Amino acid sequence: MSTKSSLLTLNSAMTQLMRAIRRVDDAQGLGRARLSALAVLHFGGSCSPSELAEQEMVSRATMHHVLTGLEADGLVVRQPDRSDGRRQLVSLTRRGRATIRKAHAARIAWFEELASGIDAAALATAARVLDDLRMRARQRLH
DSSP, X not given: OOHHHHHHHHHHHHHHHHHHHHHHHHTTSSOHHHHHHHHHHHHHOOBOHHHHHHHHTOOHHHHHHHHHHHHHTTSEEXXXXXXXXXXXXXXXXXXXXXXXXXXXXXXXXXXXXXXXXXXXXXXXXXXXXXXXXXXXXXXXXX
């Protein structure tokens, strides 16, 4: 298989996987934007609304609406930054942590089911390649 053919196959596979993962995420009942913001806070820790908007690649106004909904659901809280009282930090609540853990577990369970029967060595190779591509993409974005 040529490099171009491999890249086309990878692109097609990733597109289809992202669509399928979206369905798993949609089953959580939160909406993609809210779930994604919770994941950023879960894996990256507390941050300002502006930092969260930047990481999510949305406007501050959009993030304001996302956070308003998450606050109303009791999933996040905004508190003054102790080192700079003019700035707010967004943090997960206990309920927010439980919600994102449940959503993450649903994704992992879906992947486990999908990958059942695939050789462990092949899976490890795929994971290394995808992680390398993820790191390269991250470097290009920053």
